[in-house]
Every structure is written in structure tokens, then in C-alpha cells.
Amino acid sequence: MLDEDDRKLLRYWQAEPTLSQGELAERAGMTTGRATRRITRMQELGVVKGVGVVIDWGALGYAVEVSLRVTLDKTQGNAFDVFLKEAREVPEVIEVQTFLGRVDVRLSIIARDMAHYQQIYRSRILTLPHISEIEALMHVARIKTSEGLPL
Template identity: 40%
Template sequence: MTLDEVDRAFLRTLVADATVSAGELGRRHGLSQPAAWRRVKRLQDAGVLAGRRIEIDHEALGFGVTVFLGIKLATKGRVSLEDFERAVAAIPEVQLVHHVLGLYDYRLRIVARDLADFERILRRRIMTLPGVGEFEANVLLSEERLLGPV
């Protein structure tokens, strides 16, 4: 799909705030509400816009620590990737699971109340998962949201 500057402007606006209406998009970018709606619909139909999400403020819920955990499976032949993925998906503190290529097989995004809570999650939940071998934790210090190549 070819995107023009108005499409890109719509995408930047919607990435920043998915609740912006077609009427507001039109006002911000010089189009009527019906024309803006048609563009949004075209972007949705093409799969460029894939849903609208709510962002949860984990810190407001008492989760003050975010950790990125790289995990290398010890026994890839004996434990299936699906078994590992199913087991890790059952841990509520795990926010994202990425199957990656590189030093580690998986990269997890985990939220915890504090470092002691993360240690509890690591010892009781992560280290007991099927096939876990080596791992490395990186604590998030700050995060900037970027729009990417739009």
C-alpha cells in the first residue's frame, strides 16, 4: 500500500492517541469528517491499522520495576518451544514474549513491584519453566516512545 503525507500524518496522530475521532483527524489535517473516516477505513482494511489499544500505567498499579529478561533454552530438543511459550504466558507479570535470534532464544518484558518482587518471580516462576538454561536481566531505567518509520 502506498501512503501519502496525509496517511502518514493520520498514523502519527493515531499512534500518539488512538482515541482521536475521524472528525478530529479531519480538523487537524484539513479534511472533512467523511474524507478522514474513509482514509482511516482504507488503512484498517489494508491492515496498516491493526486495532486500538489502551496503555496501562503499570507504575500507577504498583509495578515500579520493568525488567527485560533474555532466556536461552538449555534443552531445545527435549522441550518444545510451544511448551515454554505456554508456560511463560501463564505468568501474569510477563507482559511480552519475543522469540528472537541471537544470544538468547527469548526476550521477556516483566513488571514487578520492586527488585525483591522481581527476584521472587525469577526464582519461583521463571527458573522453574521447562527448558530454561542461561538468562540475563536488564532493568529498565527510562523509556521514550518513538513513532518509528511512519
């Protein structure tokens, strides 16, 4: 689906998302028009979903991150759908992942401090439907984070 020129554009764009299409084209060794057509095609194909901003939550005063492993009561036919719909509504939930296995869902939660986390946990998390078990993992350090691909 992608050729080497597409990969080249993506490599440079991943490394520096603020580059203009002209700058990308120059680095990739092609004209701006050609680069723009390729980028537009990759966006239309869904290869590039968007360009965003990465926020440092710690710089905004969120010092606590907790990962919750949630097992749902699957005796209810719609447990997943209802739980996921309501979990998405909790503003401090920054990530939701589903799994096959003993753990059904993982929620990543940010909070200003432990008191704030406890308030979120008691008032928002424990009120989510169909929870049968929760295991909390306190985030200590993020060693590697990457959404980029080795192109």
C-alpha cells in the same frame, strides 16, 4: 500502499490517539466521510491494528522491571513453542521477544518490589520448560519508548 493523506491521518492519530474521526479529518484537511473511509481501509489492510491504553505500571505500584535474556535447550524439538506458550501465561511477563543468536528469548517482567520479583522468578520463571541459561538485567530507566513511525 499509503499516500500523503493516509500518512497525514496517521501522523495526527499517533500524536493524539483520543481524537475523534471528525477531529482527525479536520486536522488533515478532509471531510469526515473521506477520513473515515481511509481509516477503515487502513484497519482492514492491517496497517492500524488497534487503539489502546498506555498504563503507567509505576503508578499502579509496580516499581521493578527486569529483562531476562533466556537461552533455551534446543535439543528438544519443540522447546521454543512449549516455552513461549507457558511464558505467555505468566501475568507479570509484559513482553516476550524472540531472537536469532546466542540469546533465544527476552522476557520483560514487572513486580511491585524485589521481594515480589524473587517470588515470581522462583515460582514462575524457573519452572518454565527448556531453559538452559538466564541472564537478568535490572531496568534502571526508560529513556525512549515509541511505537509510532516517522510518517
